[in-house]
Amino acid sequence: MSNSVLTPSRRSQYVAAFLVITYALITMIPLAWIFLTGFKSPADAISYPPKVIFEPTLEGYVNLFTTRTRQTEDFLAANPPENWADEIVRQYDMVIVGPSKFGERFLNSVIIGFGSTFLSVFLGTLAAYAFSRFRVPLKDDLLFFILSTRMMPPVAVAIPIFLMFRNLGLSDTHLGMILLYTGVNISLAVWLLKGFIDEIPREYEEAALIDGYTRFQSFYKVILPQAASGIAATAIFCLIFSWNEYAFAVLLTSATAQTAPPFIPTIIGIGGLDWPAVAAGATLFLIPVMIFTILMRKHLLSGITFGAVRK
């Protein structure tokens, strides 16, 4: 085996693989634990020592999606279970009386998360293009101002925002949350995307201008495809923030626009410490971001290197 400077030796390849796999396992253990807990019975979920092997049940998912009431034995005898879900809750002398709010909250998360991500990336791309290509008066000051909105934790301005939203009628609305998350994300989007667009040679657009296209056409047809990986990476960062955001969601939403993060912990209070239902909610909550990231994966790698190894 000849080892050049560029190809690492067999042994260092094994060491590297071992480290990467170990790291991946360590980071995945909590996720795996949440996934497993979602299929445990409440008793198994809190047993000590923790059970790795257990009898799986869909109890957690049923409890997550339904509201239930305790009934008398006479009532239970008179009304046989209607379906498999009903059967599961009968073992606790309960019947399903209707759906829970989880579906609604989850949908709110989707609308607000993807809505604000789209808006951040859309506005961010246009702003980044302008900052990258034009002589904007006070460009450096504006860019600094945009960045400065990230210099303190967003929650530091929670009270002014709470009051402002109340006066504007934006409290507990989808629009309000989309605007809020966009406001937080836009600085990240502008700065990241400006970096990507700076990397794209101006000649591409100039060639398009010469070839008979307007500036907007050349932006749309030549720059956007080139910036695709940057846009994808930015979109993932924006989505992860707005999807996971908890503090503002607790403060500003309640009945109509509440997202999943503040909703999931409330399950604990409904019928005792229902950890399997919480775990089931958390598992489902992970899925959209996971799918989005997998869809964008092909762009993500080149995106995360921030243009460091382009060409």
Place this chain on the structure above:
Amino acid sequence: MAEIVVQNVRKTFGDFVAVSDSSFTVQDGEFFVLLGPSGCGKTTTLRMIAGLEVPTSGQIFLDGAEVSQTRPSERDIAFVFQMFALYPHMNVRKNIAYPLVSQGLSRAVVRAKVDEVAQILGIDHILDNPVSGLSGGDRQRVALGRAIVRNPKAFMMDEPLGALDAEFRESMAEELRSLHDRMGATTVYVTHDQLEAMQMGDKIIVMNHGVIEQFGTPQEIYDYPASLFVADFIGSPSMNFLPFQGTVRKGATQVLIDKHTIAIPELLEDADGELILGVRPEHVFLTKNSGLPAKVIATEYLGTSQIVTLETAKSEIKARIDADQCADTGGTVQLEFHSPAISIFNEASGRALQFDRGLMAG
């Protein structure tokens, strides 16, 4: 095809003057070269003609119409960029077709035109390849294809050979020139390579610090440089300079340097003070009799000729002499100059003095 007239065009970026009051005319069908060191304003001039920059003042006429403030898309000019700027997300065919698509031509017409252009450039076999895998020469041809496909009024080329390997550059230069001869299209070509400019240009403009130093045919620029800058910039090795102090009068036919008389063409103007005599290396002869004494410092053998570096009392001089002529390093020789080819510059202004060259030639 079109005539391009640039009139008093000036371009500043903040306090920096990129191009100052330039005027010139590119004749219809001419291969016109803008030559100069980097930062001299040649590319800015080209970009103003193409419409990628707007002049601070002045006019640009394309085919008689004033275009200095119009969009590039309205000028019908093609541009070949130094790095080619091929659209990386499109294949070769789409790249060449792109200017036609913007004109809203039908698919069949676009296809036919792209095929025709690809045939001319010899790239019909790579039409469906992505541009990322192409060699430098093929990229160059695709860029040219994109330029010629819509038959524009004029071509702008910004150092199109600059990104190619040295060995490939020469053949591509020939290819470019023969393409030009075949199409007869007005071409404005920017380069910092004087050999390229001499080889390809019908007319050359030499620029420096945003100012046009000289405008003329390659022969005029080489033989009769209008300024010290041009004399130094053009030619390899560049023109030799012999500084001297003195007074020359209109009608004079000789100057005195270090008590040696050197014959010059008949002067058409007076000058005095710090002057510089300029002579090309191939117009310096080594003799054994009378002449300017010099010591041989070094020789470079170049096959058909050799470059001899000589030290005189005034300055170092390079002579291009036959390869078989003997020049011993360390030896002393006398120098004579080919008088009709001598230039004299005023050191303060950098400008060349006027001679009656016609009389000398006759």
